[in-house]
Amino acid sequence: MTTIRIDHASRWFGNVVAVNDVTFDVGPGVTGLLGPNGAGKSTLINLMAGFLAPSTGSVTLDDRPIWKNEQVYREIGLVPEREAMYDFLTGQEFVLANAELHGLSDPGAATARALATVEMEYAADRRINTYSKGMRQRVKMASALVHEPSVLLLDEPFNGMDPRQRMQLMELLRRMGEDGRTVLFSSHILEEVEQLAAHIEVIVAGRHAASGDFRRIRRLMTDRPHRYLVRSSDDRALAAALIADASTTGIELDFTERALRVQAVDFGRFTQELPRIARSHGIRLLTVSPSDESLESVFSYLVSA
Amino acid sequence: MYDPTVARLTYRALLGRRRALILCALPALLLAIAVLVRVTGVADDNVATNLLGGFALATLVPLIGVIVGTGAIGPEIDDGSIVYLLSKPLKRSTIILTKLTVAVGVTFLFAALPVLLAGLIMVGGSQQIAVAYAIGTVVASVAYCTLFLLIGTISRNAVIIGLVYALVWEALFGSFVPGARTLSVQQWGLALVDRLVGSGVEVTSAVALPTAAVLLAVVTVGGTWYAVERLKVLTLAGEE
Structure with a gap:
């Protein structure tokens, strides 16, 4: 049971405030981070993933600071939005490298497990630069899952996926949430979020706009x-x-x-x-x-x- | 201190097809010239020191240093794939030291070894020219790799900055402004070569060996330390 706590966190870049005094907890289960493009979702995920320092406030993982604390990555799996991976590797080599970097005792077995979870064994020996966007997404997913983290952060994971891949990924995330893992994903599409997330945090223009289950958010939107x-x-x-x-x-x-x-x-x-x-x-x-x-x-x- | 997986990823990226071709071109040119000099019979100690000092140490080594030093980390930061290294319980110093080790190893292969061979082809063991320049190259390579790896963590224009330093500062500026030579990796390397070659050849360096040694140490240790600090606070923003 792992909780990420964002406590009065702000982050600005020069004069631009990307995240403005946001406070919420992300606990076990699936949480959707909903907001339009440019609202600060990626900045928030970067704060939670330890790739940005909050300008003020704090972001912690079970009360330990995330920024400049590489030990938290034992518990965090991150699926970045950006496409770039080590494209010259095969999917299998890439996931294996991630397993080794985590210092797992049996990286080979962990790799096989992760590739099976995302159903990518059939293309594991192909180079990543031959993959479609959905395949890349799934290999990224495998690399984030390889050390069985208790927290999974996904930045716009459904972008560029076809409906079938979307369903598969949703099913996978739902299962991970049911296992008691803390899963947070961002999206700018309400339908996506409400299909998957029991709990939704809405972020607009850097501010925390609403929080609750999808019925509450829906009502706010239609009324x-x-x-x-x-x-x-x-x-x-x-x-x-x-x-x-x-x-x-x-x-x-x-x-x-x-x-x-x-x-x-x-x-x-x-x-x-x-x-x-x-x-x-x-x-x-x-x-x-x-x-x-x-x-x-x-x-x-x-x-x- | 050293992670074999980081090393594997680094050298596979460095020796990708296109970069490997560029890396091969300069040493091939040096060796071709050396063979030509030997075959035409004009090879003597003077010609050898001119070629190894004027082309190898002055141009080949810094260029290889730029390509390898920045290439060991710059592209990963540029395209964001470094996130897969950073999101691991790995000490940032391990990442930098591993990448530096790989970069030095690769420059050894593409700079020091060709320099040694070129020297041997031209004058054999005469006046220890070949060995002296090869050792000078190794030492200069370490400094170049550190410097350009550091620039790779600071700027997205690392290759341009590296080229400007290597070609404009070291080659051009150095020949007009004597002071610039003191702050030139090439000159530090030459100071070492000067000490190592036999007394029969004249190698001039703008810097005395002790000064050169201190400056080399400062650049290498300081550069490595600062690169680690930069990596600790590397932000992957700017995607939104």
């Missing part, structure tokens, strides 16, 4: 105000009719776009009422499109929540 862009045969009449309904809180006539910008609070009700209201006023709807469905806007809502 937020939604913005729509609507074009119709009579925008002004539609605006008047819509503002009378409780599902909207604001409507703007956008002359340059020749459209309405509608802010809806009750997402479910608005989508039902809009066509009904239009029909009863004899207005034709030409365009209805959500104008802020990008993940960033969802996250930025979460930050202010």
Whole structure:
């Protein structure tokens, strides 16, 4: 049972604050680190993996500092996001080298075990530079698992994987979580995180935005105000009719776009009422499109929540 | 202090196909010239010291040093694969000392050995020229490897910086500004060669041997220490 504790940790690079006063614990089981690109997920993982010093605050593994403490790697397995490995080696040689570097008593057996776990035995004798992205990911995974660490940190592990490989990796991580290992992975895709992680930490613009199980995060995301862009045969009449309904809180006539910008609070009700209201006023709807469905806007809502 | 796995990864990376070809080119050129000198019958002590001092120690050794010294660690830091060494319970000093050992070994193969052979081809055992230059090369190689390994841990432009030092500082600057020669690995190597060769040949170094020995020790020990310190705080940021 190993816990990584991030305690009021910040990290800045010059004037740029990448991680801003973040506090949370990562315990046994699978934790998802969710956030848009550039939110500071990699910086956080680097802090947890001992590749960055926190500018202030502390990052510890069972109360031992991680920074400048190479002994923690006996317990940490790291799957970096970057592709580069020792490409001139075969998969087997690469994993074996990792086993030896850990000083394992039987590196050969550990290598075979790790390669079997990620189902890469069939390509173990091929050079890594001939591997597909998914195969690379699995060999990285094997190298991180070879010493059977109690903590596994994965930076965007599902990037570039096809659906089948994704399922396999999810299954593997789920199993490791059930074994009582502390598994943390980062992702910018909510669906990925909620399929796998019982617990989610959301990070936006370097700040810890939300924490909890996926139901709570989901609710925060769907209950937020939604913005729509609507074009119709009579925008002004539609605006008047819509503002009378409780599902909207604001409507703007956008002359340059020749459209309405509608802010809806009750997402479910608005989508039902809009066509009904239009029909009863004899207005034709030409365009209805959500104008802020990008993940960033969802996250930025979460930050202010 | 020394990890065989780190060593294996380092020399396999160093002797990858393309780099090995570049590493072979210069020694091959030196040996070809030596053979040519011998065959045409102009080989004497003077010609030999000119070639070994003017080409081997002045150009070949620093260039091999740049390629090997930076190549032993720079590419791994550049592409991030060093993370697989750093995420292990390995002392950072073990990583640096192992890489340094491999780099020195490889420069021995591609610099010192060819220098010895070239010397022997040209003048045989005369005035101990061949042995003196080979030993000078070994000592200079250790300093170059340390220096360029260190630069490899500091800068992503290690090869450029190394080339500028080797070619501009040592070769060009040194010939105009006498002071620059004091801080030149090449001159320290020459000081040693001067002591080792027979009295019949004239080898000039800008530095006296004791000074050279002190400077060599400072560069080697200090450079190694600082490289270890750099590796301890190496951050793998900049991916986001």
